[in-house]
Amino acid sequence: MNFLRLKIARYSLLFLPLVCSAEVSFNRDVRPILSDKCFSCHGLDAKRRKSELRLDTPEGATGKAESGAVAIQPGDLQKSELWSRITSDDKDERMPPPKSHKTLSAAEKITLRQWIEQGAHYQKHWSFEPQTKTPPPSLPTETTPPNPIDAFIVDRLKSLGLQPQPPADKATLLRRATFALTGLPPSVAELNTFLTDSTPDAYEKVVDRLLSSPRYGEQMARHWLDVARYGDTHGLHLDNERSMWPYRDWVINAFNQNQPFDQFTIEQLAGDLLPNPTPEQLIATGFNRCNATSGEGGAINEEWIYRYAVERTATTAQTWMGLTAGCAQCHDHKFDPISQKEFYQLYAFFNSAADPAMDGNKLLTAPIAKAPTNEQIKRGTSIDARRAEVATRLTSELEKIAYTDPGSLFLPISSDEQQNKALEADGLDPRKSLLAWLTPREGKETKGFPPEVNLILKSVPAAKRTPAQGKVLLDHYLATECAATKPSLTPLLAEIAQLDKEREDINKATPSSFIMRDLETPRDSFIMIRGAYDRPGDKVSRAVPAAFSPLKNQTTPNRLDLARWLVAEDHPLTARVTVNRFWQEIFGVGLVKTSGDFGSQGQPPSHPELLDWLSVTFRESGWNVKQLVRLFLTSSTFRQSSAAPTALWLRDPENRLLARGPRFRLDAEEVRDNALAISSLLDLTMGGKGVKPYQPPNIWEPVGFVGSNTRDYKQDSGSALYRRSIYTFLKRTAPAPFMANFDAPSREQACAVRERSNTPMQALQLMNDVQQIEAARAFAARIGTEGGSTTEARIAFAYQTILSRPPAPEEMAVVQSTYAHHLATYTKAPDEAAKLIRQGESPPKLPLPEPELAAWTLIANLLLNLDETITRN
Numbered sequence: 030m031n032f033l034r035l036k037i038a039r040y041s042l043l044f045l046p047l048v049c050s051a052e053v054s055f056n057r058d059v060r061p062i063l064s065d066k067c068f069s070c071h072g073l074d075a076k077r078r079k080s081e082l083r084l085d086t087p088e089g090a091t092g093k094a095e096s097g098a099v100a101i102q103p104g105d106l107q108k109s110e111l112w113s114r115i116t117s118d119d120k121d122e123r124m125p126p127p128k129s130h131k132t133l134s135a136a137e138k139i140t141l142r143q144w145i146e147q148g149a150h151y152q153k154h155w156s157f158e159p160q161t162k163t164p165p166p167s168l169p170t171e172t173t174p175p176n177p178i179d180a181f182i183v184d185r186l187k188s189l190g191l192q193p194q195p196p197a198d199k200a201t202l203l204r205r206a207t208f209a210l211t212g213l214p215p216s217v218a219e220l221n222t223f224l225t226d227s228t229p230d231a232y233e234k235v236v237d238r239l240l241s242s243p244r245y246g247e248q249m250a251r252h253w254l255d256v257a258r259y260g261d262t263h264g265l266h267l268d269n270e271r272s273m274w275p276y277r278d279w280v281i282n283a284f285n286q287n288q289p290f291d292q293f294t295i296e297q298l299a300g301d302l303l304p305n306p307t308p309e310q311l312i313a314t315g316f317n318r319c320n321a322t323s324g325e326g327g328a329i330n331e332e333w334i335y336r337y338a339v340e341r342t343a344t345t346a347q348t349w350m351g352l353t354a355g356c357a358q359c360h361d362h363k364f365d366p367i368s369q370k371e372f373y374q375l376y377a378f379f380n381s382a383a384d385p386a387m388d389g390n391k392l393l394t395a396p397i398a399k400a401p402t403n404e405q406i407k408r409g410t411s412i413d414a415r416r417a418e419v420a421t422r423l424t425s426e427l428e429k430i431a432y433t434d435p436g437s438l439f440l441p442i443s444s445d446e447q448q449n450k451a452l453e454a455d456g457l458d459p460r461k462s463l464l465a466w467l468t469p470r471e472g473k474e475t476k477g478f479p480p481e482v483n484l485i486l487k488s489v490p491a492a493k494r495t496p497a498q499g500k501v502l503l504d505h506y507l508a509t510e511c512a513a514t515k516p517s518l519t520p521l522l523a524e525i526a527q528l529d530k531e532r533e534d535i536n537k538a539t540p541s542s543f544i545m546r547d548l549e550t551p552r553d554s555f556i557m558i559r560g561a562y563d564r565p566g567d568k569v570s571r572a573v574p575a576a577f578s579p580l581k582n583q584t585t586p587n588r589l590d591l592a593r594w595l596v597a598e599d600h601p602l603t604a605r606v607t608v609n610r611f612w613q614e615i616f617g618v619g620l621v622k623t624s625g626d627f628g629s630q631g632q633p634p635s636h637p638e639l640l641d642w643l644s645v646t647f648r649e650s651g652w653n654v655k656q657l658v659r660l661f662l663t664s665s666t667f668r669q670s671s672a673a674p675t676a677l678w679l680r681d682p683e684n685r686l687l688a689r690g691p692r693f694r695l696d697a698e699e700v701r702d703n704a705l706a707i708s709s710l711l712d713l714t715m716g717g718k719g720v721k722p723y724q725p726p727n728i729w730e731p732v733g734f735v736g737s738n739t740r741d742y743k744q745d746s747g748s749a750l751y752r753r754s755i756y757t758f759l760k761r762t763a764p765a766p767f768m769a770n771f772d773a774p775s776r777e778q779a780c781a782v783r784e785r786s787n788t789p790m791q792a793l794q795l796m797n798d799v800q801q802i803e804a805a806r807a808f809a810a811r812i813g814t815e816g817g818s819t820t821e822a823r824i825a826f827a828y829q830t831i832l833s834r835p836p837a838p839e840e841m842a843v844v845q846s847t848y849a850h851h852l853a854t855y856t857k858a859p860d861e862a863a864k865l866i867r868q869g870e871s872p873p874k875l876p877l878p879e880p881e882l883a884a885w886t887l888i889a890n891l892l893l894n895l896d897e898t899i900t901r902n
Contacts, residue, residue: 052147053140053143053144053147054152055144055150055151055152056152056154056155056633057633058140058144059140059141059144060152060154060629061629061632061633062133062137062140062141063084063085064364064629064630065131065630066125066131066132066133066137067084067124067125068084068085068363068364068629069129069363069364070125070129071083071084071085071089072084072085072363072364073085073361073362073363073364073365073366073367073368074360074361074362074363075361076360076361077360077363080094081094082094082100084100084101084111085364085629086151087149087151090111090149090151091103091149094110098110101145101149102145102149103145103148103149103150104145104146104147104148104149105145106142106145106146109145111124111141111145112141112142112145115133115138115141116138154365154366154628154629155633155634155637156351156601156602156605156627156628156631157366157576157577157601157602158601159599159601160601160604160605160641160644160645160648161641161645162641162642162645162646163638163641163642165177165180165181165642166180166181166183166184167180168180168183168184175665176660176663176664176665176666177642177646177660178639178643178660178661178664178666179193179664179665179666181636181638181639181642182636182639182664182666182686182687185636185686186686186687186688189686191677191686191688192688193665193666193669193687193688193689194669194670194671194672194673194688194689194690195669195670196665196668196669196670197668197669197670197671197690197902198670199223199224199232200220200224200833200834201670201833201834201902202232202668203215203219203220203223203235203833204832204833204901204902205667205690205691205901205902206232206235206236206239206662206667207219207235207239208695208699208901209248209614209615209662209901210236210239210240210242210244210245210248210658210662211239211242211244211245211247211248212244212247212248212251212696212698212699212702212753213244213699213702213703213706213711214703214706214707214831214833215833217826217829217830220829220833223235232663232668233663236659236662236663237659240655240658240659243285243715244713245284245285246280246281246282246283246284246285246286247281247715247753247755249284249614249654249658250277250280250281250283250284250755251696251698251755252610252614253280253284254277254280254755254776255774255776255779255780255781255783256347256348256610256779256780256781257276257280257297257316257319257348257779258319258320258321258344258776258777258778258779258780259273259276259277259280259319259759259776260273260319260321260759260760260761260775260776260777261273261274261719261758261759261760262739262759262760262761262762263321263322263323263324263388263390263761264320264321264322264761264762264777265321265322265323265324265325266323266324266325266390266734267324267390267734267736267737267738267739268732268733268734268737268739268760268761268762269324269390269391269392269737269738269739270392270738270739270758271388271391271392271393271394271543272392272393272397272540272541272542272543273315273318273319273542273543274540274542274716274717274718274719275312275315275400275540275541275542276312276313276315276316276318276319276542276543277755278400278715278716278717279309279312279313279315279400281715281716281755282309283313284654287653287654287655288654289651289652289653289654290596290607290647290652290653290654291596291651291652292652293652293654294349294592294595294596294603295589295592295593295596296309296310296313296314297313297314297315297316297317297592298314298316298317298345298588298589298591298592298595299314299587299588299589299591299592300312300313300314300544300545301314301544301545301546301547302547302587302588302589303589308398308399308400308401311398311544312398312400312542312544314544314545314546315542315543315544315545316545317341317345317379317382317545318384318543318544318545319776320337320340320341320344321340321761321777321778322337322384322388322394323386323387323388324387324388324389324390324391325387328386328387329386329562330385330386330387331386331562331563332386332562332563333386333387334380334386334552335380335557335562336562337379337382337384337386338376338379338380338382339355339358339376339560340778341379341382342354342355342372342375342376342378342379343355343358344778344779345375345379345591346375347625347626347779347781348606348779349595349602349603349606349607350595350602350603350606350627351602351605351606351609351621351624351625351626351627351628351631351781352365352367352602352626352627352628353365353625353626353628353630354367354372354375355372357369357371357372358372358557358560359559359560360559362628364628364629364630365628365629365630366574366575366576367574367576368574369556370556370567370569371572371573371574371575373554373555373556373557373569374554374569374570374571374572374573374574375571375572375573375574375591376554377554377569377570377571377572378571378586378587378588378591379588380551380552380554381547381548381551381552382545382546382547382548383395383396383546383547383548384396384543384545384546390737393541393542393543394543396543396544396545396546397541397542397543397544398541398542398544399536399539399540399541400539400540400541400542401535401539401540402539402540402716402717405535405538405539408535409532409535412528412531412532412535413532415528416525416528416529416532419521419524419525419528420525422521423508423518423521423522423525424504426517426518426521427504427507427508427518430507430514432463432503432507432511432514434462434463434464435457435461435462458512459510460510460511460512461511461512461513463502463503463506463511466506466510467486467491467502467506470486471486471490471491472486472487472490473486473487474487475487478505479505481501482501482502482505485498485501485502486502508522509522540718545588547587547588553568554568554569554570554571555567555568555569556569571586571587571591572586573591573594577600577601577602578594578597578599578600580594581593581594581597596652598648602627604644604645604647604648605621605627605640605641605644606624606627607644607647608620608640608643608644608647608657609621609624609634609640610624610781611654611657611658611661612643612661613782615658615661615662615667615691616661616667616684616687616691617684617691617692617693617901618683618684618685619782620634620635620636620639620640621633621634621635621640622635622683622685623782624781624782625779625781625782626781635685635686635687636687643657643660646660666687666690667690667691668690669689669690670689670690671689671690671691671692671902672689673688673689677689690902691901692900692901692902693785693900693901694771694785694787694899694900694901695771695899695900695901696771696772696773696783697754697767697768697769697770697771697772697773698753698754698755698757698768698773699754699901700767700771700795700899701754701767701800702753702754703898703899704800704801704804704805704893705751705800705804707804707808707830707831707893708803708804708805708806708807708808708811708889709807709808709811710751710803710804710807710871711751711753712748712749712751712752712753713753714748714752716756717756718758719756719757719758719759720745720749720750720752720756720757720758721742721743721744721745721749721757721758722744722745722749722750722751722752722757722765722767722800723744723750723798723799723800723869724742724744724765724766724767725766726742728742728763728766729741729742729760729763730742731763732762732763733763739760746870747870750800750869750870750871751871754767754768759776761775761776761777762775764776766794767794767798767800770788770790770791770794771791771794772784772785772786792894795893795894795899796890796894799868799869800869801890801893802865802868802869802886802890803868803869803870803871804889804893805886805887805889805890805893806865806866806868806869806873806882806886806889807871807874808827808830808889808893809866809877809882809883809885809886809888809889810873810874810875810876810877810882811830812826812827812885812888812889813876813877813881813882813885814874814876820845820848821841821845823885824836824841824844824845824848824888825841827888827889827892828840828892831892831893831895831898832892832895832897832898844888844891844892847887847888847891848884848885848888851883851884851887851888852880852881852884854884855879855880855881855883855884856880859879859880861883862879862880862882862883862884863879863883865883865886865887866879866882866883866886
């Protein structure tokens with residue numbers, strides 16, 4: 030009976046395509062099936078390929094096997110061995126084999142059958158095809174041309190019988206946009222200004238204001254730092270502190286200055302190879318020094334040099350190309366066109382990095398560069414200008430001196446003791462005669478002199494000195510030694526010395542940071558057999574995968590050539606991957622959901638024409654990030670309400686069709702920053718070394734090694750406790766709990782997509798964390814001073830501040846009742862009230878009696894815990 034049922038099921042498949050007769054697309058419909066179920070054994074990896082059958086290319090799929098069988102005979106199902114195998118009842122014949130633990134569903138079999146019958150047409154993987162700028166669809170119902178994004182989205186919705194949702198109300202839209210671009214809530218003043226602005230471009234003005242805010246760079250940088258795997262510690266063994274924060278600040282500044290993304294790319298991958306690189310361009314190369322490193326005793330140098338190069342190769346490929354190239358470290362990639370040889374050709378670009386295998390557990394591991402702050406640059410520039418002015422005055426005074434040496438300048442100059450005595454006998458005092466001063470110093474190392482003076486005295490005989498060199502010695506003598514001229518010039522020299530000291534003090538205080546440099550003599554690179562650091566195979570030279578256009582410089586390419594290749598006009602991936610990442614930041618999910626995998630195992634784009642239109646437009650704009658983000662936020666797609674019929678939520682729970690506005694939980698940093706901003710505790714100081722805010726005890730200590738400078742957590746105090754979360758010190762082996770609880774990555778490796786979980790730990794943190802309670806109390810003080818004199822007015826103020834809306838009547842009733850309960854409790858227990866309002870370091874402001882302030886603290890805490898509060902709607 031089982032056999033009969035299998036036969037009936039098999040033959041029933043033959044008739045299903047009569048109903049499902051739509052044109053099958055290889056990239057959309059077939060490749061995902063083959064990639065998931067077949068390519069691991071019948072794909073690119075020649076060493077692991079079974080039966081010499083390739084299904085990832087038309088040549089491999091349609092060629093004859095030794096048995097004479099053909100896997101796929103286009104248009105002929107009965108002559109296609111693939112169809113016979115996937116519908117076989119015999120477990121020894123069936124594909125995929127049972128031991129693979131993979132099975133094809135009935136729908137997948139139908140798709141494969143339709144594809145074969147329709148001619149088994151192959152396509153190059155969609156993301157490897159050149160980008161095409163398809164004109165936005167026309168919408169006949171529109172009286173004015175819509176935002177191009179909306180044209181693509183609405184056209185797709187209409188084809189599915191769906192409609193976009195109406196616009197969100199102004200308050201919701203302001204809150205959504207402000208969080209999207211700054212990671213912070215709008216103030217009540219900003220809300221009131223927007224609500225009363227009836228001009229047609231009121232919203233566009235808001236977007237432009239937010240794009241100009243320094244908070245924009247902090248928000249955008251936070252997402253990039255996930256990909257860059259930025260952290261403040263080495264990440265392995267002692268996990269000591271490292272000075273990487275100047276790179277973090279560079280990223281923030283780059284977004285705020287709207288640096289073109291192609292230049293943003295080039296400076297991070299190869300800023301050190303640019304002509305006369307600036308300090309900022311050197312700091313940018315910290316991208317490739319963000320990887321975790323080791324200083325463990327007994328580790329093998331060659332192994333770690335190899336590991337670093339592999340990690341940098343894989344991170345670069347995923348960051349700019351959206352490819353899991355690291356899979357080709359040990360063998361040919363099973364799913365994407367990257368052979369093991371091609372992986373190691375990419376690896377060769379990074380295999381000559383000058384940083385050592387062992388990081389020394391140090392704050393600074395060479396190569397490093399100075400990273401002056403803006404204030405230090407300003408002060409240094411001022412000092413340099415003043416010194417130049419004083420030096421000019423000194424030169425002018427020297428030019429006025431007509432000096433004649435009392436000694437004979439034509440006598441042979443020697444260091445001979447007898448001649449020295451003769452000079453002294455003639456009355457030639459070194460303080461009065463240049464000759465007398467020079468003679469004992471000829472050919473000697475003279476400490477304390479300026480380097481140029483010392484070099485001439487030591488290395489250039491008097492007879493061979495040029496007039497310019499003679500002038501250097503004379504000026505030095507007149508200014509520092511000559512009794513007749515020194516007194517008048519001493520004040521100028523003292524002024525220069527003081528300025529030099531000030532400059533040196535700035536130099537000593539200027540932080541340094543890790544940068545990327547190559548060895549003068551490049552290392553040879555090899556295919557490492559099975560990915561083992563000590564098993565080199567064939568030697569390889571630098572090159573890019575053959576599936577893409579070649580490098581322009583194929584003779585002696587370096588990282589700069591690689592970076593320029595990534596942002597070249599004919600590169601199919603970089604613009605797509607980048608646009609998709611920015612879309613993910615704004616809309617919550619990328620047009621390609623798997624934003625870190627644009628290969629065969631990744632998901633295809635939900636709106637491929639829109640993705641390509643955006644990619645080409647982005648490149649044509651000069652890689653203008655702010656212009657792209659502005660296009661996103663001013664679209665009706667972004668501005669529509671997230672409220673939608675239940676049927677639409679059930680049909681499209683992830684909102685991939687974008688028939689409603691984006692709605693998702695705030696990221697970890699936004700949750701904390703939101704509470705601090707609402708409470709007015711937030712310190713908006715930008716940049717600098719990472720800070721250590723509150724965290725529960727015994728977080729660092731269990732993973733800390735004896736001797737590590739991050740073994741024990743030493744909490745900061747004062748304003749450092751209230752800095753934005755992007756400036757929180759990130760220890761890789763023990764990230765801040767407030768971030769880990771809300772799914773922030775540890776930054777031990779690149780993270781393309783943050784997950785969004787819902788756990789009891791999150792609720793416990795929001796209810797009990799010191800930072801949250803302190804913020805609630807500080808906001809309670811605001812309620813007491815700014816919220817009016819009645820309970821109703823204060824509740825309305827609290828809702829308006831936290832949620833940008835007034836409370837509904839039922840909410841007002843619940844909060845009033847809750848407040849009355851808490852007030853009664855604390856009136857009877859004033860000691861408990863006093864204890865509650867003194868949580869945290871900041872002293873409590875007491876605009877209300879302590880029991881009242883405590884009661885309002887719990888109300889504030891309740892509102893800060895609302896789902897709506899921690900959701901970007």
